[in-house]
Amino acid sequence: MAFIIGWNLVLEYVIGTASVARGYSNYLDSIFNNTIARHLNETLPIHFPSLSSYPDFLAFGITVLLTVILSLGVRGSSVFNNVCTILNLLVVVYAVIVGLFKVDIHNWKLTPEELPSSKFGTGGYFPYGFRGVMSGAATCFYGYVGFDCIATTGEEARNPQRAIPIAIIGSLMIVFVAYFSISCIQTLIWPYYDQDVNAPLPYVFQMVGYPVAKWIITVGALTGLSTSLLGGMFPLPRILYAMAHDGLIFKFLAKTHPKYKTPMLATYISGIFTGFMAMIFDVKTLANMMSIGTLLAYTLVAVSVLILRYRVDEEVIPMSQLHVNNEKLSNATNEYDPLESSSIDASTSAETDNPYYIRKMAKKNMSAITSSTSTMLQSTQHYSYRDIFEQIFNRENIEVQTKLSSRVSMWIITAISVFLVVLSVLLTVLINDLFNMDPGAWFSIGVVSIFVIILTIALARQPSDNKQLSFKVPWVPFIPILSVFVNINLMLKLNLDTWYRFMYWMIAGFLIYFGYGMWNSSERKLPASKLATVYEAASDAESEEEVRKSEQSPLLSQKS
Secondary structure, three states, rough: OOHHHHHHHHHHHHHHHHHHHHHHHHHHHHHHHOOOOOOHHOOOOOOOOOOOOOOOOOHHHHHHHHHHHOOOOOHHHHHHHHEEEEEEEEHHHHHHHHHHHOOOOHHHHOOHHOOOOHOOOOOHHHOOOOHHHHHHHHHHHHHHHHHHHHHHHHOOOOOOOHHHHHHHHHHHHHHHHHHHHHHHHHHHOOOOOOOOOOHHHHHHHHHOOOHHHHHHHHHHHHHHHHHHHHHOOOHHHHHHHHHOOOOOOOHHHHOOOOOOOHHHHHHHHHHHHHHHHHHOOOOHHHHHHHHHHHHHHHHHHHHHHHHHHHOOOOOOOOHHHHOHHHHHHHHHHOOOHHHHOOOOOOOOOOOHHHHHHHHHHHHHHHHHHHHHHHHHHOOOOOHHHHHHHHHHOOOOOOOOOOOOHHHHHHHHHHHHHHHHHHHHHHHHHHHHHHHHHOOOHHHHHHHHHHHHHHHHHHOOOOOOOOOOOOOOOOOOHHHHHHHHHHHHHHOOOOOOOHHHHHHHHHHHHHHHHHHHHHHHHHHHHHHHHHHHHHHHHHHHHHHHHHHHHHOOOOOHHHHO
């Protein structure tokens, strides 16, 4: 799951940055009457399905320029980002204030007769209905992408557990207010069906007779696109670095520059690849590819929150369990007593007085301890159906996590995920039948919804991780489950071609993972090291116990 999340985040930032770079180029070109596009269409046309009609060298150059800025380190790129962000916010405030003088509420109350064509919906506040809003949200989800890059800067923050959650929530609120304000002003001062796709805000203010505002907003729009570019490119090399450091992708991507302390190679490779994508693909294709990858990554993150909150790490044996089964463990160890099996007389061998000798002999027989310990632990992992059923609803109100509660929680999370997919597919396929009050559609969706509700309540009753952190996701499991449900619904609103392109990307990722990452991942070696640590501790404990017993044994007391 970690590789899938990381690989989809790479897709998110590559495609997101490429689409912004392409939009940046189109925005500049529209100001100069599309001169660049016309010239390249005539001299270097591209005749291939799903690709742009011409190679956008301006978008490629913009991407490479920002790549160089990022390679100089966080300090330089942060100054550039802060300047652009401040200018962008000032222009947003300016556009809202100036636009208030030209607001016409009638633009939200247009009738079908006032529309130039039926392809523009039915007018009013929801011209395309609820389904149109959901379809648009699946594509416009791109507008909120990028806040997760804050989490990639944890090593550069003084108090990441507190600063990162505050930064994420604060940035989302600021972005929401900015988008909401601009969208309202733009559609209130000019009808929604007559908008310029390439440069919407300057066009609107030009149409209402504000030419000065047009150029001020143009500067703000370009600075806003600059911050979007930087926000998309900033976390990309760090994600590649993290994955390469864990061995999931090629290790050379984890090398850092000795002076700037940045993953220089990962930065340049990702920047050039992103620029190439911006050069050959158009904005629509890039946006659709990015949306599905981002939604899937966020869905897996929400599921991961549930898993981490309710899971007990079974690879680490609790000390309490070792104490409870200490007698069994001691009996297993005593099956091969170094004092008895060696047949060494204490009077003729002084080595048996040496605790280090006893510890060495105990470690020699760790295979017996390991085998007995594994058998002992496996015997405690068999539960009756009654135990499982009682744990599903937690009838005894257990508040401390156990292996049984952890396993039951994992089963419930899996079942919830499956039912949410089924429910989302039914809602997509039967949406028209629902509006037509078809009893069969309502019954099918109702039954699946009841299962989801029951499973959610059962999961909420399970004991969870109560570690005290500066920030934890609130209202678990309800918020993560709602997030999974909404994300799956938005993914199903995307067209079939987008799913095909996403499938190709995932196939490429799986080839890398199964050909390289699975064999070189640091996680692959982690369980063995953990078990070795446990057995080492058990060996030391048993050796110390043997030393204590030997000091009290009659055999050794004869020497005194």
